Amino acid sequence: xxxxxxxGRTLAQGAGCEDKxxxxxxxxxxxxxxxxxxxxxxxxxxxxxxxxxxxHGSAVLRAGVDxxxxxxxxxxxxxxxxxxxxxxxxxxxxxxxxxGVEVEVTPTDEKVLDIRELMLxxx
Amino acid sequence: MRLQIEDVLCxxxxxxxxxxxxxxxxxxxxxxxxxxxxxxxxxMGHNRIKxxxxxVNGELKEISxxxxxxxxxxxxxxxxxxxLYGWASTTCEALKKGILLAEEIGGVVDTTATVCHGPSxxxxxxxxxVGSTLGQIKNRADLIVFWGCNPSEAHPRHTLxxxxxxxxxxxxxxxxxxxxxxxDVRETRTARNADRFLRIQPGTDYEIISALRMIxxxxxxxxxxxxxxxxxxxxxxxxxxxxxxxFGAIFFGLGLTHSRGRxxxxxxxxxxxxxxxxxxxxxxxxxxxxxxxxxxxxxxxxSSGYPMAVDYARGAPYYNPGETSCxxxxxxxxxxxxxxxASDPASNLPRGCVEALAEMPVIQIDPFENPTTLFADVxxxxxxxxxxxxxxxxxxxxxxxxxxxxxxxxxxxxVEILQAILDNVRRLxxxx
Ligand code: SF4
Numbered sequence: 001x002x003x004x005x006x007x008g009r010t011l012a013q014g015a016g017c018e019d020k021x022x023x024x025x026x027x028x029x030x031x032x033x034x035x036x037x038x039x040x041x042x043x044x045x046x047x048x049x050x051x052x053x054x055x056h057g058s059a060v061l062r063a064g065v066d067x068x069x070x071x072x073x074x075x076x077x078x079x080x081x082x083x084x085x086x087x088x089x090x091x092x093x094x095x096x097x098x099x100g101v102e103v104e105v106t107p108t109d110e111k112v113l114d115i116r117e118l119m120l121x122x123x
Numbered sequence: 124m125r126l127q128i129e130d131v132l133c134x135x136x137x138x139x140x141x142x143x144x145x146x147x148x149x150x151x152x153x154x155x156x157x158x159x160x161x162x163x164x165x166x167m168g169h170n171r172i173k174x175x176x177x178x179v180n181g182e183l184k185e186i187s188x189x190x191x192x193x194x195x196x197x198x199x200x201x202x203x204x205x206x207l208y209g210w211a212s213t214t215c216e217a218l219k220k221g222i223l224l225a226e227e228i229g230g231v232v233d234t235t236a237t238v239c240h241g242p243s244x245x246x247x248x249x250x251x252x253v254g255s256t257l258g259q260i261k262n263r264a265d266l267i268v269f270w271g272c273n274p275s276e277a278h279p280r281h282t283l284x285x286x287x288x289x290x291x292x293x294x295x296x297x298x299x300x301x302x303x304x305x306x307d308v309r310e311t312r313t314a315r316n317a318d319r320f321l322r323i324q325p326g327t328d329y330e331i332i333s334a335l336r337m338i339x340x341x342x343x344x345x346x347x348x349x350x351x352x353x354x355x356x357x358x359x360x361x362x363x364x365x366x367x368x369x370f371g372a373i374f375f376g377l378g379l380t381h382s383r384g385r386x387x388x389x390x391x392x393x394x395x396x397x398x399x400x401x402x403x404x405x406x407x408x409x410x411x412x413x414x415x416x417x418x419x420x421x422x423x424x425x426s427s428g429y430p431m432a433v434d435y436a437r438g439a440p441y442y443n444p445g446e447t448s449c450x451x452x453x454x455x456x457x458x459x460x461x462x463x464x465a466s467d468p469a470s471n472l473p474r475g476c477v478e479a480l481a482e483m484p485v486i487q488i489d490p491f492e493n494p495t496t497l498f499a500d501v502x503x504x505x506x507x508x509x510x511x512x513x514x515x516x517x518x519x520x521x522x523x524x525x526x527x528x529x530x531x532x533x534x535x536x537x538v539e540i541l542q543a544i545l546d547n548v549r550r551l552x553x554x555x
Contacts (some may be wrong), residue, residue, distance in 0.1 A: 004325050007410075008310060009277035009379065014136075016163040020170045020470060020493035029470075057474050068310030073325065077308060080470045080477075080494055088475040091385060093245055094237040094432055094448030096473045098381040099308075101324040117467060119477070119497050 001042060003034075003074045005054065005101040007082035021115065029079030031114050033066035034096075034105075042107055051108040052085055054101050057117070060110045071110035074105060080118055125153070133162035134212070134509030134527050136278050137411030138285070138518035150530050152510070161278035165507075170522050171534075172492050172504035183502060188535065188543070194546030195462070195486045202460035202484075204436055207447050209466030211239075211413035214526065217537035218422045221464065226546045231434045231458065233449040234372025234419040234429075234468050235412075242380040243409045243432045246389030246443060252415045253396050255406040256371070257284075257520045262291035263404075266368035270392065271328065271378015272410045275312035281410070287316075304364060306331070307378060321361055326383035327351035331358070332391040333497040338548040339398050371405040393486065411519035414509075418517035453479040462486045462544075464537060465505075469494035486521060488540055505537050512536035 027083025032050050033040070040092050044050075044063045049061050051073070052068065060083050064074055077081035083104060113121065135158075136249040145166060153165045159371060166480045168282045175191035176183040186194075199205050207230050210218045218232075225232045236244065259303050274281040292296040306328075313397040314320040323331050334409075338341060339362050348355050365371055379388040392407060401407035412416050413482040418428040427433045427440035432448040434441045445451055452458045453476040460483050461468075469477050470493065477549040480498055487499035490507045506512045507524035508548070511534065535543075 006325060007381075009273060009278070009442050010235050011160060011276045014277060014293050016166050016493050017161070018135075020167070020491070021465060028322060056200050056254075058475055062447045066309070068314065070309065071324070073309065078471070083470070083472060084474050086125060086473040088450055088454035088473045090448065092445035093316070094444035094450060095385050096238065096450050097243050097383070098238075099378070100382045115494060 001038065003038070003042045003072050003103055003105050005052070005074050005076060005082070005085060005103045006099045007076050007078045007086070008099070010077045013077040013079060015070045015110045024080070026115050029077045030061050031064045032061040032105075032123070033069060033075040033079065034065060035069040035071050035073070036065055037071045039063065039065050042105070044107060049108050049110060049112060051110060052107050053083040053104045054089040056101075057084045060108055060112050062112055074103065080115065124148070126130055128529055129322055131529065132509055132516070132524055133158050133166065134414045134507070134526060135165045136182065136414055137417060138278050139279050139518040139524055140284060141524060145529055147530055152530060157293070161279060166475065166508075166510060168246065170492065171490055172502060176502040178462050178500045189503055191538070192543040192547050194247050195503065195544045196551055197233045198486055198501065199224075199228045199462065199544070200548060200551055201228070202228070204458050205460040205462065206449060206452055206458040207232045207462045207464070208468060209235060210419040210463040211235040211416035213537045214415065214508045214516060215418045215422045217464070217541060218419055219426070219510070220538050220541035220545065222423070222426050224541055224548065225435045227545060229436045229438070231432070231436070231447055231452060232423060233241050233432045233447070234416065234423065235471070236416050236420055236431050237414060237444065237448045238450060238471060239377065239412050240380055240409045241431055241444065241448070242386035243375070243389045245386040246393060249386070250390050250393040252393050253400060253406050254408060255520070256522060260372045260406065261285045261294070263293050263370040264372040264478055265300065266302045266304065266371040266404065268306065268365070268371065269313050270306040270373055270375040271316070272374055272376025273307070273311040273313045274374070274410065275316070277376070277412065278410060280290055286372070287320065290420040297359070298533040302364065302368070304361065309418040312548065314357055315357050319361070319364065321353065321357065324352050328379055328382065328388045329384040329391055330396050332388070333360050333363070336355040336364050336391070336398055338393050339366065339395070339402070365399055365405070368401045368405070371399065371400060373405070373407040374410050377408065394470045408520060415516035417521060418515065418523065421517055421521070450476050456554045458483070460484045463499070464490070465490040467493040467495045469498060489539060490534070503540055504534055505540055506532050508537065514538070
């Protein structure tokens with residue numbers, strides 16, 4: 001499924017923000033939220049993961065439902081997982097595009113990486 | 124002895140709430156009252172970095188503060204063009220020291236604002252903003268607009284203390300006496316509590332704002348029936364809602380700065396507000412994230428003339444967002460060492476920038492371990508400002524407030540750490 005990725009703040013992301021190595025923070029920012037319709041269309045259920053691929057990179061995230069989302073849009077709490085998918089181009093103003101990233105979303109059996117594995121991947 | 128400390132400031136978000144109660148027993152914080160979930164989690168505290176460390180053969184190894192300061196100074200002196208990044212979650216006094224250090228070593232000072240409300244600042248520089256204090260909004264506003272922001276999750280007490288739900292001098296009925304409009308691409312918690320929710324498509328803020336400006340400017344006839352997926356009828360109703368307010372306030376968030384258009388979205392929103400002022404009273408404010416990101420911009424501006432991304436390599440301050448901003452410097456490999464303070468770029472920057480950071484020597488100054496620690500070569504634990512050391516911070520409306528010290532700790536504050544690194548830089552230079 002093609003979708004537009006938006007990243008942003010959530011309460012749990014904020015509460016874990018100064019304790020980034022804690023399970024609370026890591027669980028929250030490694031989750032990708034979809035609309036109910038898209039969640040059903042992809043045949044997802046509890047505990048299933050998604051592989052997200054953008055022109056800039058890819059990452060495996062847990063799947064969740066956010067009823068506030070329209071179809072075709074996915075939301076990832078800001079953090080290392082969302083940033084696997086964002087590009088570095090700032091269009092000359094210093095700000096990369098954290099919202100509105102085009103992604104391909106597919107269910108996967110791959111595991112969500114631990115924060116250390118994710119950060120040090122490919123090094 | 125149990126001590127109750129009143130009117131404590133919460134050093135988490137840009138609301139900088141100043142009415143928190145903290146109970147301290149035997150030098151330890153036992154209880155926090157009045158703060159939201161975000162603030163309490165910070166004030167109550169959690170795992171700390173215990174000792175200064177340096178990376179030896181890939182592993183972090185504990186050392187003394189003196190050694191850590193010297194190693195940090197060596198890294199900075201040996202760098203051709205070092206980056207000094209972060210600053211939004213520490214005091215103004217710490218940034219003042221950081222600027223002295225950057226001048227001394229010819230580095231770049233950038234704040235987390237560049238990947239937050241940096242574009243808003245660029246927009247404001249271009250256009251000027253009709254602003255106010257949060258107190259004015261609390262006491263007078265009868266229409267609150269949240270555009271691309273979600274205070275229910277990012278600034279949990281904002282609505283109650285300053286905006287939609289606050290009771291003020293001329294707004295005694297609080298939420299009942301106000302209208303709340305939310306503009307966003309998804310129905311957030313904030314949107315669910317609004318009187319009206321305008322859902323727009325991602326990256327179309329500019330078009331929607333332009334359409335509203337046309338309607339307010341009396342040119343609705345020239346508009347198509349549908350603007351970026353929103354009907355003209357709905358836009359006319361929203362414009363009416365804005366015009367009929369006695370005192371309107373727009374709070375805007377990263378929905379504007381992170382998406383297509385970036386600072387131009389903000390520039391357009393500022394124009395909308397100035398046009399609304401031909402009809403009624405309207406103000407606009409950025410929802411600043413870190414508690415002192417506003418202060419970081421202020422200190423840089425009064426020291427160098429520029430609010431962020433200031434390069435001291437030429438011997439005089441030079442500023443050009445897109446060139447001297449953190450993300451661009453890293454992705455172009457235009458810096459070769461980094462001092463990271465009170466921030467976590469490994470989590471918050473795009474992957475390409477994090478990879479660049481991992482290739483260079485990194486000094487980290489922070490109370491807490493975070494993904495940046497995984498790349499750091501020198502780690503210096505610091506005291507938490509507003510809890511363990513005092514200092515100054517600016518609330519999101521530009522009001523400066525004094526942070527207090529609540530408990531004693533052995534950790535040095537950021538000011539002390541930066542001074543020690545600066546002393547070492549000077550000493551090593553003299554020795555050579
Ligand atoms: S709203 Fe912000 S400043 Fe106020 S208590 Fe919550 S985190 Fe702290």
